[in-house]
Amino acid sequence: MESGGKIVMERYELGRLLGKGTFGKVHYARNLESNRSVAIKMLDKEKVLKVGLSEQIRREITTMRLVAHKNIVHLHEVMATRNYIYFVMEYVKGGELFDKIEKSGKLTEAAAHKYFQQLISAVDYCHSRGVYHRDLKPENLLLDENENLKVSDFGLSALSESKRQDGLLHTSCGTPAYVAPEVISKTGYDGAKSDIWSCGVVLFVLVAGYLPFRGSSLMEMYQKIQLGDFRCSSWFSHKLKKLLYKILDPNPSTRISIQKIKESTWFRKGPGETHAVKDRIPRESATTIAAPTLAARHKKNSHEDVKPLTVTNLNAFEIISFSAGFDLSGLFIEKECRKEARFTSDKPASAIISKLEDVAKTLNLRVRKKDNGVVKIQGRKEGRNGVLQFDTQIFEITPFHHLVEMKQTSGDSLEYQKLLEEDIRPTLKDIVWAWHGDDQQHKQV
Template sequence: MPSAACAIPPAAAPGDDNTTAVSPKVLLGRYELGGLLGRGASAKVYLARDLLTGRDVAIKSFPNPRAGGTGTGPAPIEREAAILRRLRHRHVVRLHEILGTRSRVHFVLDLAAGGELFSLVDASGRMTEDLARHYFRQLVSAVRYCHSRGVFHRDIKPENLLLDAAGDLKVADFGLGALAADAGTSPLRHTMCGTPAYVSPEILSKQGYDPAKVDIWSCGVVLFVLAAGYLPFNDGSLINMYRKIYAGRFRCPNWFSPELRHLLRCILDPNPATRIGTDGIVDHPWFRHGATGDDAELARVMSGHDEDAWFKTEFKEEIGREMSAFDILAFSPGSDLSGLFGAGPGTERVFVGESAAAVLARVEDAGRKGGHGVRREGKNRAAGPVYIEAESGIVAKVTVFKIADAVSVVEVVKGHGPEASAFWKDWLQPAVKPPAAAAV
């Protein structure tokens, strides 16, 4: 994976497949898109630079799930967005914002500049036990945090364990993730999901499973692979491999320490009722090896969520009151966002890389300089609407909708007559379309 400090090469933008770009594409006036980092069954991931901060990020670009259709249920990417918005942990890839167009949905994510975790294996194809413990601690910290937020990954495997520029673990790709069941409903799940070599026995039984125990099993398989260099359950026949998984039948290599062997037996227990939990893992002697009773480093790794206090208050409040681009996508009929990009007669809409307060302040200043009255109304006065008024009536009505951090949609409903047209051309258009603004 490219380094976070590397230059971004020109590349095709994440738009329609038949679109070719000969120069860097800027998404919504904010992100300069670079090369393709990878692709999956339903999404492509691009390197990008945030033009406001200069920071490199990853843009995961999906087709609009409801473009051209009238989907009745939540699309998988809507579930993934709901999951990622709950998480703020140093060892989980962070979702910064979601942007949408008529044909695409874009997740702005942390860039895992260090590539996959398996890039650190030695020439023998495995890690030392100490290095495996270091990253397993970070993995357990992330998984325990996700579970505390009611989030279950359900596809933990090496390909979804990435490294940031500092070499720390980042759990990625919650496309198969699940949220905790509502109160009063069964916590068991029945969806067949996961990667064959990492799937738990209870998923194979098709009797329902606890997704938290499924994640723990997969963590155990990852730990085995890190320390051994090969899978604990492997066979040329998929059916035979499933039989081994269902029976919990595996052998540890002779270089494993007794403590590691014991921990793996506790994690890869085919009975989910007796399988060890994350708290038990944290208290296990192998996991705590080298740590004192009040070891600050281990405590730091296991907390992991530096923004926890902020998340519990401000972030949850923001989720409750803000309308992100993805919220618009989820609630508009058929997820057709064409109204944002092709407004009706007398109405202009434009994306700007600014806060609502900054735009409305310029609008009010433009109204006064144009010799008109200015009136701000609405329950949320920070977003407007702002009415620009003359003796003949309303010249313009301006409202700003927050889409994401430092990205807003400005809607201008223009009045009738030459006075309104002159005001739009001479004063209002420059105010709502500053040089940094960019329409989609």
């Protein structure tokens, strides 16, 4: 039976549910012939086709068939029926590396060194096959029963033939806190160099227990990423700091290569005995900086395939809203005082800007400036605290999905909140897919 039963394609016996997402479920399963344990991702064909994700599914299948490495989750086979697509994959029982960090606060340099070596080995292999992952993060790194790392989730990967004539990739994708600055700039990027950057962020998170680039808003975080504005914690060894500054170089042309990473002293020899004892972050620090950020997810599972199903969640575009480090403002700012609001849209940027202009006209507001995806909107009268103004910035997540951030820059906060809730939200309903960060989510159907 295709769903809700115990047998799939007369070959696999379904077991417990490992996770579920918008387009299907992931089950533990057993091969009836070999008795081998596997994980089966079941995707609903109708839903996949409805939202135009068939090309992404094909790319993921092609990519996973290209890469066969001990530190990469293995795809055994792909099957399909009239209603479902089945990914039969290696079952990785140790869970996500993310969960390990969340549980312990941070890892020792020795432990991080082991995982980083395995990560670089897997990524180097992918690049040798012309495959660029583009979404490397602790949630997509699994651990097997022997604590060995396995790279998973190739749903956002790209192949070398995806490059344009300039030899670069141009699709902006990935998880905001882990993406390279050149991906944000949308001028084209080298898939290998952007993956190296993400590996550097992962390494930092493993040893620090929190993200290197943080801000109270997405724009602030992006600004720090583009400047390479981060600091290593005091417990990092000198050799590790030296390597991280070379990896997290905002200039891709001078960023260290994988070959040079392999030749670095820290990569070859590790931190040494002086860092073998775990130097934990004080719990207060870990709680205020790392733990809430890492814990703010809707899933708690032990298998990699839950995330691919939620990555394309149309309800709140979970690739952004539920990813670690997307928005830290909720940790420090009460909801009533927050000056920014965000929503996702499936409309092109031009349509979003046009709608914003219409809304401004309807509400008797003035559009002051449109530049680089930023629309500045201003009131026409003095308020209780000067003239109200807010900036609306549009971020391209994929060619068909945009994140829109609206942030008050001047005027009275209460006046802005009233305008936002009573007037702006209702008038934007035609372009809004989902509002972010609200208890009710302000979902548009």
